Amino acid sequence: MTMSPTEAIEAPRIGHDVLASARAEWFKVLAWRVGITVVGLALWETASGRLIKPFWISAPSAIWAQLYAWVESGDLWMHMRITLTETVAGFVLGAVSGIAFGLALGLNKRLAAVLDPFIIAFYSLPKIALAPLFILWFGVGLASKIVLATFVVFFLVFYNTYAGTLAVEQELVDVLRLMGATRWQIVRKVILPSVLLWIFTGMKISVPYALIGAVVGEMMASNKGLGYLIQASAGQYDTSGVFAALFVLMIIATGLHEILKQSERVMLRWKEDST
Amino acid sequence: MTPVPLIEYRDIARRFTTRRGTVTACEHVDLTVNEGEFLAIVGPSGCGKSTLLNMAAGLLQPSAGGVFYRGEKVPEPNTRVGYMTQRDTLLPWRSVEDNVAIALELRGQDRPTRLRTAHEWLHRVGLKGFENAYPAQLSGGMRRRVSMARTLAYEPETILMDEPFGALDAQLRLVMHDELLKLWAATRTTMVFVTHDLTEAITLADRVAVFSARPGRIRAIETVDLPRPRDVFRIRFDPRFGELHDRLWGYLEESVREGVMV
CATH class of the missing domain: 3.40.50.300 (P-loop containing nucleotide triphosphate hydrolases)
Known part of the structure; x- marks a missing residue:
């Protein structure tokens, strides 16, 4: 049997001109981005001291100088390491427990029914409000921040994982059941792979929240970390210091997000090229 | 008869x-x-x-x-019974060959044996060369062929x-x-x-x-x-x-x- 002409696959035959125009488009976008950055920074630098007092908005050059000073003294690295440790530890612990709990509930309807009101109650609670309690329990060191970040991440990942198990297409499960699949085979071959997409979504959205958990904890009570740096700089009316710390936070958040995006691309390779 | x-x-x-x-x-x-x-x-x-x-x-x-x-x-x-439904029930995260071989996989056949059967069926439905594609990369008609091969391959x-x-x-x-x-x-x-x-x-x-x-x-x-x-x-x-x-x-x-x- 041969392929019918009606459905010969349309292989993506991209000509050179198409590739070239795509590249040209990408360069245009890049040029705009660079342009916006340069103009924005220039306006900021110009406005500072002329239109608005540096006390309020500092200036890019001053922020740069501050960053440089922190790098020189080694302060930046130390604070960054603390915040990153808290974030990553909280993220990993929260994600692992969230996935485990989400799957357990997704695969056990009775348990899910019983725990439902408790979960809703905890889910609705602004997790950040627990920070003082955790500081009380776990002290002003790393532990309280890790616990806070874990807690925040846990709920996001748990909720997504659980929702993912509910969204598994029954038809896929039925087809495998008819093929004689055992319960465990269905879990491994249908439920886990289709939930993976949801787990990744949960993890991706929880990255910034892990950072929020760590930073908020630091701002409330600590003597290390980027949150502390922001708080301490603001306390000394050092606007450049606040901006410099924020800038570093931004870099960290973007980096973490990018790492997750890349790992998602590898794990969910089958989703590429989908129409 | x-x-x-x-x-x-x-x-x-x-x-x-x-x-x-x-x-x-x-x-x-x-x-x-x-x-x-x-x-x-x-x-x-x-x-x-x-x-x-x-x-x-x-x-x-x-x-x-x-x-x-x-x-x-x-x-x-x-x-x-084998069931081929109206909607696509191929597993989107599995390649075409692994989709066709799934029932044999559930039965515990080793990978080379079940892939050999899968390839035979893919050949029969005219999909030679698409063994490693994912369902999302195929046209609707080709996906139907894969479904057909999957249903027939384990001989219900x-x-x-x-x-x-x-x-x-x-x-x-x-x-x-x-x-x-x-x-x-x-x-x-x-x-x-x-x-x-x-x-x-x-x-x-x-x-x-x-x-x-x-x-x-x-x-x-x-x-x-x-x-x-x-x-x-x-x-x-x-x-x-x-x-x-x-x-x-x-x-x-x-x-x-x-x-x-x-």
Whole structure:
């Protein structure tokens, strides 16, 4: 049997001109981005001291100088390491427990029914409000921040994982059941792979929240970390210091997000090229 | 050769409870599918044809009456049937070959053996060279071929097909009919094929059962006396085909006029 002409696959035959125009488009976008950055920074630098007092908005050059000073003294690295440790530890612990709990509930309807009101109650609670309690329990060191970040991440990942198990297409499960699949085979071959997409979504959205958990904890009570740096700089009316710390936070958040995006691309390779 | 009954529906009914009350999908259905035959069930959409297949698969229980497989109540699920549904049920995260081989994988066959079988079937449905593609990279027609290969590859005793080619264009459907009949001729697996297209039913089947609009009941069952192998591209022009088509359309027309559920 041969392929019918009606459905010969349309292989993506991209000509050179198409590739070239795509590249040209990408360069245009890049040029705009660079342009916006340069103009924005220039306006900021110009406005500072002329239109608005540096006390309020500092200036890019001053922020740069501050960053440089922190790098020189080694302060930046130390604070960054603390915040990153808290974030990553909280993220990993929260994600692992969230996935485990989400799957357990997704695969056990009775348990899910019983725990439902408790979960809703905890889910609705602004997790950040627990920070003082955790500081009380776990002290002003790393532990309280890790616990806070874990807690925040846990709920996001748990909720997504659980929702993912509910969204598994029954038809896929039925087809495998008819093929004689055992319960465990269905879990491994249908439920886990289709939930993976949801787990990744949960993890991706929880990255910034892990950072929020760590930073908020630091701002409330600590003597290390980027949150502390922001708080301490603001306390000394050092606007450049606040901006410099924020800038570093931004870099960290973007980096973490990018790492997750890349790992998602590898794990969910089958989703590429989908129409 | 006396026909051996394989699937028997005995005075079954199925009702669904919705917010607006109870809907009767089908009632008073008596139908026997014999071993080795190709039975088509035709009816307007929403007449409960799929319900019958789901019952034979043990995925759904009748509200009244009983469904029997080889004389015994259909188990839940009935692992002796293969089911090719209207919608795509390929696992999107698996490559084409791993999709086709899945039933063999569940049976514990080692990878080289099951992939060999999968490749044979992919070759038979004209998909050589697409073993490592993912379903999302294929056209609708190609995905149907993969589904067909997957269903046939593990050789279930009975195959249920629920409007498997409903979403394809007319020409492509003919091609698929041709392939299906060729593959079926080699295996002679018992087939229950649900469709709303009378021409498709007559082209493929040994017997055609016409269903009425909801609540679905059987209006008529006719034997298709056309010799095999059939030329699916030309059989429509056979006078015997036309005669049968006219007669069956008589039953179907009433149901369609009575109002098709939209």
